[in-house]
Amino acid sequence: MNYRFLLLLAAAPIAAAQQPMLSSLKPDEIAKGIAFAAEGGDFLFAVEAKTEPRLYLNDLPGPKMKRVEGSEGRWMAETKLPTGRTHNFHYMVDGKKFGGRMDVMAYGGYHDSKPGVPQGKLSEKRSHTSRIYDGMAADYWIYAPAQYQASAPAAVMFWTDGEVHLNRDTGSRAQNVWDNLTHEKKIPVMIQVLVSPGVKDGRRWRSIQYDSVDDRFARYVLEEILPEVAKTYNLRTDGYSRAIAGDSSGAICALNAAWWKPEEFHRVLLRIGSFTSIQWQRGEDGLTKKDGGQSFPFMIRKSPKKNIRVWLQDGFNDLENDHGSWPAANLALVNSLKLKEYDFKASWGNGSHSRNGGNVELAEELIWLWREYDAAKTGQEYVQDPAEKDKPFFRIQSLNRVE
Numbered sequence: 001m002n003y004r005f006l007l008l009l010a011a012a013p014i015a016a017a018q019q020p021m022l023s024s025l026k027p028d029e030i031a032k033g034i035a036f037a038a039e040g041g042d043f044l045f046a047v048e049a050k051t052e053p054r055l056y057l058n059d060l061p062g063p064k065m066k067r068v069e070g071s072e073g074r075w076m077a078e079t080k081l082p083t084g085r086t087h088n089f090h091y092m093v094d095g096k097k098f099g100g101r102m103d104v105m106a107y108g109g110y111h112d113s114k115p116g117v118p119q120g121k122l123s124e125k126r127s128h129t130s131r132i133y134d135g136m137a138a139d140y141w142i143y144a145p146a147q148y149q150a151s152a153p154a155a156v157m158f159w160t161d162g163e164v165h166l167n168r169d170t171g172s173r174a175q176n177v178w179d180n181l182t183h184e185k186k187i188p189v190m191i192q193v194l195v196s197p198g199v200k201d202g203r204r205w206r207s208i209q210y211d212s213v214d215d216r217f218a219r220y221v222l223e224e225i226l227p228e229v230a231k232t233y234n235l236r237t238d239g240y241s242r243a244i245a246g247d248s249s250g251a252i253c254a255l256n257a258a259w260w261k262p263e264e265f266h267r268v269l270l271r272i273g274s275f276t277s278i279q280w281q282r283g284e285d286g287l288t289k290k291d292g293g294q295s296f297p298f299m300i301r302k303s304p305k306k307n308i309r310v311w312l313q314d315g316f317n318d319l320e321n322d323h324g325s326w327p328a329a330n331l332a333l334v335n336s337l338k339l340k341e342y343d344f345k346a347s348w349g350n351g352s353h354s355r356n357g358g359n360v361e362l363a364e365e366l367i368w369l370w371r372e373y374d375a376a377k378t379g380q381e382y383v384q385d386p387a388e389k390d391k392p393f394f395r396i397q398s399l400n401r402v403e
Contacts, residue, residue: 056089119168132224136200158195159193160210191235193229221257270312271355272351297332315357319353
């Protein structure tokens with residue numbers, strides 16, 4: 001779909017925009033009030049309603065909608081929204097909320113392939129059978145930038161749920177971001193290691209791997225996966241040149257690895273982290289048998305500061321279930337990092353439990369995590385931004401519950 005052409009037509013009289021809109025947007029989605037088209041920050045919304053609908057963007061009134069000429073009840077509106085963020089929308093029709101979507105992505109420029117920017121190469125799928133996880137098998141892929149040369153050891157970034165980054169122009173569009181940032185030298189030349197959760201006896205081991213609070217995953221990466229990758233690629237072996245990233249349970253997994261092996265993973269990217277009790281277990285005596293991610297905010301507060309840098313992203317409409325409250329847990333985690341004077345950054349939005357929020361800000365995340373990187377060094381002391389020390393702790397100022 002050529003969104004730019006569609007949006008140019010939308011700027012003309014509605015009659016001219018009607019046919020491209022109808023042919024590009026799904027009629028059932030228009031009827032449900034969930035249809036939209038976007039390219040970067042240019043957005044087009046369409047809905048079916050008998051009376052004039054009112055468009056709301058991020059819970060604020062949006063542009064006035066125009067009736068599609070010749071239709072019995074189709075309405076359209078176009079607008080610009082900030083890129084590198086997600087947005088929510090809905091309609092009010094006859095005083096009632098209707099349709100809408102959450103976590104609508106507004107990709108930034110780094111998410112697109114650019115002329116003159118060389119593209120890296122994604123390896124074929126590889127498989128590994130683990131000793132640490134007792135026969136569990138997992139698939140993985142390796143992405144090498146065009147600038148990689150075997151004569152020079154490269155930095156490494158490890159991604160949990162790595163399969164979500166395999167498509168260049170959909171979803172995270174991470175490959176485009178890696179290429180563009182490497183080309184502009186905003187991140188170092190680095191090998192991206194994309195590993196899927198393992199499977200054993202037909203059972204996915206994702207939660208066992210990711211939500212368990214122990215050192216097994218860190219050892220799995222260091223003792224099994226990276227040595228396999230190093231057979232093909234020349235990798236840096238210092239923690240200063242390593243990052244680990246993940247979403248949801250993959251985020252607790254990333255922090256878990258850096259927590260137990262901070263000398264091996266200096267840079268940590270946490271998105272919609274499941275810092276909740278998913279793997280917590282109670283024994284017959286009523287005492288804790290196995291710890292869970294809900295303990296991390298308290299572990300950070302009660303332990304000596306570790307030399308790591310952390311970016312955390314979450315949305316205030318994240319999950320709430322019997323395992324815990326995702327927004328509250330992430331808020332507690334951020335305040336713990338602040339209290340112990342970690343080098344951290346928190347990104348808050350109004351999103352739900354979706355990868356979209358982290359995906360659209362990927363370039364910003366990577367630039368911040370890898371800032372000041374110097375290939376001539378093997379270490380750095382990470383200190384909290386002095387400006388952060390003067391800021392208050394994060395607080396819940398208001399509730400989004402409507403009585």
